[in-house]
Amino acid sequence: MSGTYLTSSFRDKDRVKALGARWDPAKRQWYVPDGLALTPFSEWLPAGGVEPPSPSTALITPELDQGGSRSLSAAPRGIPLSQLLGGVAAAVSQAFRAGVWTLVEVVDTRVRNGHVYLEISERDGNGVVVAKASAAIWANTASRILPDFERATGAQIGPGIKLLVRAKPVFKPQFGFSIELDAIDPDYTLGDLEARKREIRERLQREGLLELNRQLPSPWDYNRVLVVAPEGGAGLGDFQSEARRLESLGICEFIYVHSRFQGDGTASEIRMELLGAVKRLGVEGVPPDAVAIIRGGGAINDMAWLNDYALVRAVCELEVPVLTGIGHERDNTVLDEVANIRFDTPSKVIAGIERVILLRAQEAKGLYADVIRDATRAADTARRTVVQSFTAIESGARQELARSRTEASELLSDVKLQAAQTIRVASEYTVREMNDVRRLAAAQVAQAKHEVPARLAEVRADARQTLQMARAGIEAERSFVLDRATADVRYMADATARTFEDTSTLARKTLVDARTNTQALMREIAGQGPAKTLGRGFALVRDQDGHAVTSAASTETQITIQFRDGLRTAQLEQKDKP
Incomplete structure (x- = not known):
C-alpha cells in the first residue's frame, strides 16, 4: 500500500474516512492514497510533512505556466468532487475547532442505533423560520448528556422544545453539512418553559381572568360531565374503567371529545373541541355539570x-x-392553575367525581330516613288527633242534641202552661163580664119598673137590645180570646219546631264539617305516606318478617324490595371492603 499515513485519533476516524482516507489493518493507521490531495488532511499530517497549500488556492486555482498564464497546450485536468468537498470539510473544521453555544428549537427527532438525529431551526418574532439545519448527538454523547438533561428538567428532547446547545458544524463529503451537539444547558430550557407560563399568568392577571373559573362554585353533584382527552390514551382508559360503572348504574353521563395533546396546533385543537362541545350541549338544553380535561403523564415539554x-x-x-x-x-x-379543581391524574379525577356522588347519595339516604321517620311520626300524631277530634265532636254532638231536646221539652211545657193560663184568664174575664152585665141589666130593669112604668116596654126593648148587644160583645170577646190563645199556641209550636230544626241542622252541619276535616287530614297524611314516596323513585327494603331494613350491616340475606308498582325479592351478599 502506498500513500501518506496520518496521525489521527480514534474519534477522528469518521472525519478522515469521509475525506477519502483508507485504513491499513497491518499498521492500524489511516493513510491518504496516492493521487488524493493532502490539503483536507492537513491537521493529521505527520510532523515535517509537506505544508499543504491553502484550500482556497490548492483546490480551485488552475495550473499556470511559468509566465503566470494558463498553458494553452495543456487541457485543464480538474479535481475530483471528493477533493473539492474535502477542502470544504477542512475549511469548516478549521473555522470551528470547538463547539459554539447556540439557541435552537427542535423541529423533529428520531433515534437510530443510539444516535439521536434532529431537525433544528430558529424562528423570528412572528414565528417564521429564518434558519434550519440537521443535527446529531452521537450515541456515546447521548448516553452521557441526555439522562442528565432529563433528570434536571423532567423534559425529553422532542418537537417544540427550545434548547441552548453546544454545536459544532461539520461537513462530510459523503453526507453533507450537519451539526454535532455535545452539550445541553438544562437551565435555559427550564427558564424558557417557566417564562412562558409566567407570561400567560401575568397577562390573564392584568385582564382580570385568572381567577374566573376557580371562583365558580364547585359542582354540588355530577349528572353530566364533558371529558376532553387524547383518544386511546392510557389516562383515558383508567378514567373510563370507573366512568362506565357509573354510567351503567344510570348515575352520571359522560360525553367524550378527543384531541391531540402534544405537537403543533395542539392548543387550538383542544380549544376548538372544548368550546364546540360545550356549545352543542348548551343548545340541547342540558349543559354539563363540569368539564374534565385529562391526559396521562409525560415529559415536561409534552405538557408545555x-x-x-x-x-x-x-x-x-x-x-x-x-x-x-x-x-x-x-x-x-x-x-391546572386556573381550573376550578386540579387533580394529579385522570384516575384521581374520576375518584373525586365518585366521592361527591357518594356523598350526595349518603345525604339522600339520610334525608329519606328522616322523611320516613317524620312521616311516620306525623301519621301517628295525625291519627291520634283525628281520634281525639272525632271523640270530642261525637261527644259534643250528643251533648248538643241532649241539650236541644231538653230545651225543646222546656219550651213546649212553657207553651202549654202559658196557653192554659191564657185560657183560664180569658174564661175568668168572660165570667166576670157576664156577671157584671147581668147585675147591670137587673138594676136597670128594676129602675125602669120603679121609674116609668110607661117606658117598661121601651126599657124592655132597650134591655133586650142591650142584652143582645152584650151577648154579641161577649161572644166576640170570647172568640177573640180563643183566637188569640190559639194563635199564641200555634206560634209557640212553630217556634219550638224551628228551634228543634235549627238545632238538628247545626248538629248535622257540625258532623259534616268534622267528617270533611277528618277526610282532608287523612288525605294529607296519605299524601305524605310511603306510597307517594315510593312513587318518587325510592324503594322500601323489608326482611322476611316484613320489618324495614335500614342498615347495610343487617344479617338478613333474603329481602323484599317494595317499588311503586310491586314487590321483588332479592338475595344480599356480603362484600369485603376494598
Missing part, C-alpha cells in the same frame, strides 16, 4: 403544549367548572 394563552383564557372564561387531571403530581401547567 398546554401552556397556551388562548386555550387557558378559554378555560378561564368557561361558565362551567373545569376539572384537570394532567400528568402526575410533579407536573404543572397553567391549565
Whole structure:
C-alpha cells in the first residue's frame, strides 16, 4: 500500500474516512492514497510533512505556466468532487475547532442505533423560520448528556422544545453539512418553559381572568360531565374503567371529545373541541355539570403544549367548572392553575367525581330516613288527633242534641202552661163580664119598673137590645180570646219546631264539617305516606318478617324490595371492603 499515513485519533476516524482516507489493518493507521490531495488532511499530517497549500488556492486555482498564464497546450485536468468537498470539510473544521453555544428549537427527532438525529431551526418574532439545519448527538454523547438533561428538567428532547446547545458544524463529503451537539444547558430550557407560563399568568392577571373559573362554585353533584382527552390514551382508559360503572348504574353521563395533546396546533385543537362541545350541549338544553380535561403523564415539554394563552383564557372564561387531571403530581401547567379543581391524574379525577356522588347519595339516604321517620311520626300524631277530634265532636254532638231536646221539652211545657193560663184568664174575664152585665141589666130593669112604668116596654126593648148587644160583645170577646190563645199556641209550636230544626241542622252541619276535616287530614297524611314516596323513585327494603331494613350491616340475606308498582325479592351478599 502506498500513500501518506496520518496521525489521527480514534474519534477522528469518521472525519478522515469521509475525506477519502483508507485504513491499513497491518499498521492500524489511516493513510491518504496516492493521487488524493493532502490539503483536507492537513491537521493529521505527520510532523515535517509537506505544508499543504491553502484550500482556497490548492483546490480551485488552475495550473499556470511559468509566465503566470494558463498553458494553452495543456487541457485543464480538474479535481475530483471528493477533493473539492474535502477542502470544504477542512475549511469548516478549521473555522470551528470547538463547539459554539447556540439557541435552537427542535423541529423533529428520531433515534437510530443510539444516535439521536434532529431537525433544528430558529424562528423570528412572528414565528417564521429564518434558519434550519440537521443535527446529531452521537450515541456515546447521548448516553452521557441526555439522562442528565432529563433528570434536571423532567423534559425529553422532542418537537417544540427550545434548547441552548453546544454545536459544532461539520461537513462530510459523503453526507453533507450537519451539526454535532455535545452539550445541553438544562437551565435555559427550564427558564424558557417557566417564562412562558409566567407570561400567560401575568397577562390573564392584568385582564382580570385568572381567577374566573376557580371562583365558580364547585359542582354540588355530577349528572353530566364533558371529558376532553387524547383518544386511546392510557389516562383515558383508567378514567373510563370507573366512568362506565357509573354510567351503567344510570348515575352520571359522560360525553367524550378527543384531541391531540402534544405537537403543533395542539392548543387550538383542544380549544376548538372544548368550546364546540360545550356549545352543542348548551343548545340541547342540558349543559354539563363540569368539564374534565385529562391526559396521562409525560415529559415536561409534552405538557408545555398546554401552556397556551388562548386555550387557558378559554378555560378561564368557561361558565362551567373545569376539572384537570394532567400528568402526575410533579407536573404543572397553567391549565391546572386556573381550573376550578386540579387533580394529579385522570384516575384521581374520576375518584373525586365518585366521592361527591357518594356523598350526595349518603345525604339522600339520610334525608329519606328522616322523611320516613317524620312521616311516620306525623301519621301517628295525625291519627291520634283525628281520634281525639272525632271523640270530642261525637261527644259534643250528643251533648248538643241532649241539650236541644231538653230545651225543646222546656219550651213546649212553657207553651202549654202559658196557653192554659191564657185560657183560664180569658174564661175568668168572660165570667166576670157576664156577671157584671147581668147585675147591670137587673138594676136597670128594676129602675125602669120603679121609674116609668110607661117606658117598661121601651126599657124592655132597650134591655133586650142591650142584652143582645152584650151577648154579641161577649161572644166576640170570647172568640177573640180563643183566637188569640190559639194563635199564641200555634206560634209557640212553630217556634219550638224551628228551634228543634235549627238545632238538628247545626248538629248535622257540625258532623259534616268534622267528617270533611277528618277526610282532608287523612288525605294529607296519605299524601305524605310511603306510597307517594315510593312513587318518587325510592324503594322500601323489608326482611322476611316484613320489618324495614335500614342498615347495610343487617344479617338478613333474603329481602323484599317494595317499588311503586310491586314487590321483588332479592338475595344480599356480603362484600369485603376494598
